Amino acid sequence: MDLLAVPKAVPEMRHTLRERCGGVDSPELLLCVSELLTNVIVHLGEGTPVTLRVSGTCTGRVRVELSDPEPCAWPTQRTAGPGDESGRGLVLVDALALRWGVEQGPYGKTVWCELRAPARRGPKAAVRPSGPWGRGADR
Secondary structure, three states: OEEEEOOOHHHHHHHHHHHHHOOEEOHHHHHHHHHHHHHHHHHHOOOEEEEEEEEEEOOOEEEEEEEEOOOOOOOOOOOOOOOOOOOOHHHHHHHHOOEEEEEEEOOEEEEEEEEEOOEEOOOOOOOOOOEOOEOOEOO
């Protein structure tokens, strides 16, 4: 999905992902996507164009990728103090994800994470290796 990184996009993206997961309980997925998108808003600015891809992998994981056009603004984990209002986003991603990282390209970068597949609630809920969210992720 191509979108602009603006504050209203965060809840809209969570809503869209809930619909597309169709009965799959996915709070870790929703939180990671929210944190990655919020990082773009805070560190690159509102209105930055981004591309979000969420896909299943051949190993049964879910891969989240958020690409932005700024190859030099590298995300780093910070240690937030008790009174700090920010600085915990990548710490949360690191705690929830099985692994995460950054891939730099000549015209941007992609911050990605892999999560355990969400728990199924119904017989038709499934995360497939490829689907409506973007490229297949046989990585």
